[in-house]
Amino acid sequence: MDTKKTSLYQLHQDSKAKFVEFAGYQMPIQYSEGIVEEHRFTRNHSGIFDVSHMGQLFIYGQDDLVDDLERIFPLDLKNLKLNHSKYSFLMSDNAGIYDDLIITKIKDGFLIILNAACKENDFKILKVLLNDKYKMILDEERSLIAIQGPKSAQILKSVIQGVENLNFMSGNWFTLDDHNIYVTRSGYTGEDGFEVSLTNEFADRFTRRLIDKGAKLIGLGARDTLRLEAGLCLYGHELSKEKTPVEANLKWAISKERILKGNFIGSDIITKQINNGVNKIRVGIKPEGRIIAREKTKIFNESNLEIGEITSGTFGPSVNGPVAMGYVKNKFSKKNTRIFLEVRGKMHPATICGLPFYKKSYVKGVN
Amino acid sequence: MSEVKYSKEHEWIKLEGDIATIGITKHATEMLGDIVFTELPEKGSSVEKDGAAGVVESTKAASDVYTPVSGEVVDLNQSIVDDPSKINQDPENSAWFFKLKIKDKSEMDTLMNKDEYDKFAKESSA
Numbered sequence: 001m002d003t004k005k006t007s008l009y010q011l012h013q014d015s016k017a018k019f020v021e022f023a024g025y026q027m028p029i030q031y032s033e034g035i036v037e038e039h040r041f042t043r044n045h046s047g048i049f050d051v052s053h054m055g056q057l058f059i060y061g062q063d064d065l066v067d068d069l070e071r072i073f074p075l076d077l078k079n080l081k082l083n084h085s086k087y088s089f090l091m092s093d094n095a096g097i098y099d100d101l102i103i104t105k106i107k108d109g110f111l112i113i114l115n116a117a118c119k120e121n122d123f124k125i126l127k128v129l130l131n132d133k134y135k136m137i138l139d140e141e142r143s144l145i146a147i148q149g150p151k152s153a154q155i156l157k158s159v160i161q162g163v164e165n166l167n168f169m170s171g172n173w174f175t176l177d178d179h180n181i182y183v184t185r186s187g188y189t190g191e192d193g194f195e196v197s198l199t200n201e202f203a204d205r206f207t208r209r210l211i212d213k214g215a216k217l218i219g220l221g222a223r224d225t226l227r228l229e230a231g232l233c234l235y236g237h238e239l240s241k242e243k244t245p246v247e248a249n250l251k252w253a254i255s256k257e258r259i260l261k262g263n264f265i266g267s268d269i270i271t272k273q274i275n276n277g278v279n280k281i282r283v284g285i286k287p288e289g290r291i292i293a294r295e296k297t298k299i300f301n302e303s304n305l306e307i308g309e310i311t312s313g314t315f316g317p318s319v320n321g322p323v324a325m326g327y328v329k330n331k332f333s334k335k336n337t338r339i340f341l342e343v344r345g346k347m348h349p350a351t352i353c354g355l356p357f358y359k360k361s362y363v364k365g366v367n
Numbered sequence: 368m369s370e371v372k373y374s375k376e377h378e379w380i381k382l383e384g385d386i387a388t389i390g391i392t393k394h395a396t397e398m399l400g401d402i403v404f405t406e407l408p409e410k411g412s413s414v415e416k417d418g419a420a421g422v423v424e425s426t427k428a429a430s431d432v433y434t435p436v437s438g439e440v441v442d443l444n445q446s447i448v449d450d451p452s453k454i455n456q457d458p459e460n461s462a463w464f465f466k467l468k469i470k471d472k473s474e475m476d477t478l479m480n481k482d483e484y485d486k487f488a489k490e491s492s493a
Contacts, residue, residue: 029427030400034400034401034455035400035401035425035426035427036401036403036426036452037401221400221426221427225426290403290404290448290451291404292403292404292424292429294428294429314426315403315404315424315426317426322404344406344422
């Protein structure tokens with residue numbers, strides 16, 4: 001199968017991107033300045049990320065759609081206001097995570113942003129779960145551009161007036177050159193920022209305008225170091241069908257009301273895990289010195305007992321040192337627990353730590 | 368006059384007397400991206416031609432560094448351990464990795480000269 005290209009492919013090429021195949025797409029891993037510089041630019045200024053490979057699923061319906069989606073997602077969707085967003089999961093009956101997603105209430109239904117590698121499968125699962133009752137469009141005609149970092153509001157507002165008034169995790173429709181654009185204040189870097197959904201034909205022109213205003217294209221490499229410093233999960237690494245939201249330490253994303261009432265897919269396991277605890281749990285891990293513990297690195301306690309595994313590990317440019325996340329047995333998950341990481345046959349000391357590694361600077365935490 | 372030679376694993380080696388200085392090539396650093404971690408062999412240890420003698424890690428992945436010739440490690444460049452980004456800045460000069468007292472000078476003959484390496488690097492990245 002041929003790899004797909006996003007609407008910004010030409011722009012990536014013009015910007016000297018190094019490409020990598022990701023979820024069936026040719027995506028930029030980095031540009032000429034490299035991952036560390038791109039990372040820093042996003043933290044200090046404003047980075048543009050092509051996330052058009054992600055799924056934009058529109059589901060149209062009224063009150064019974066809300067009821068049906070509440071049987072799928074552990075969210076209080078009845079009280080989700082128009083243009084407000086929530087982070088959630090698509091789960092199996094065993095509460096294993098098929099995907100993590102952002103769901104936004106729009107005028108005639110919901111917009112769900114899905115991971116690129118999961119979107120086709122999610123679509124099939126949701127179609128079955130919703131008994132084909134609603135109009136569902138996994139929209140390939142729209143691109144998704146994220147702009148992240150402290151200067152992003154200023155830059156985006158100079159192109160689309162009004163976006164600066166959006167609160168964190170909310171969105172709205174805007175019009176620019178007769179194009180309908182849906183903008184949400186959100187992102188996945190630990191910085192203030194926006195995600196912009198717009199037609200494929202307008203994506204290139206729009207992005208070049210952001211670049212003219214001083215933002216720079218940032219590749220998937222820096223996206224990974226940014227999200228890891230921010231303590232955010234990446235599907236296929238921290239999250240999978242073998243892990244539940246409670247194990248992933250994402251209990252905060254499950255509505256308390258819904259935990260009491262249950263009646264969503266996976267609710268039996270979720271309730272049980274919340275009441276009785278879990279065997280393994282996601283934690284932050286700070287290696288001592290400069291050693292980088294990558295995914296699948298084994299974790300040991302002080303008595304040399306294997307207690308878990310790293311799911312993501314890299315060098316954090318803003319932390320100026322190695323950072324990692326992984327799963328450990330619950331009883332070893334307390335902050336400041338001393339652990340050992342087996343890298344290339346040698347044991348290296350590390351500590352269980354709180355997340356994020358890098359403090360967020362989101363604007364106005366209205367939710 | 369000392370000659371610089373190159374390995375297929377993208378190391379450079381400069382021989383002066385029986386002391387060889389070894390590092391990674393500019394081409395290698397361009398492929399790796401930003402280097403954020405370096406591990407060197409132990410001083411006094413013996414390393415064998417084409418054996419692993421260190422590690423470099425970029426933000427993306429870890430790669431072994433191989434020694435193009437056999438010998439005893441007599442010196443290490445601690446400055447690239449303390450600040451691995453120096454390797455990206457000056458790979459074929461100040462950011463050398465380690466020095467060996469070499470065992471067998473004829474091993475140098477198996478390596479490429481600059482023109483051969485440049486051609487090899489160009490072809491292997493094409």
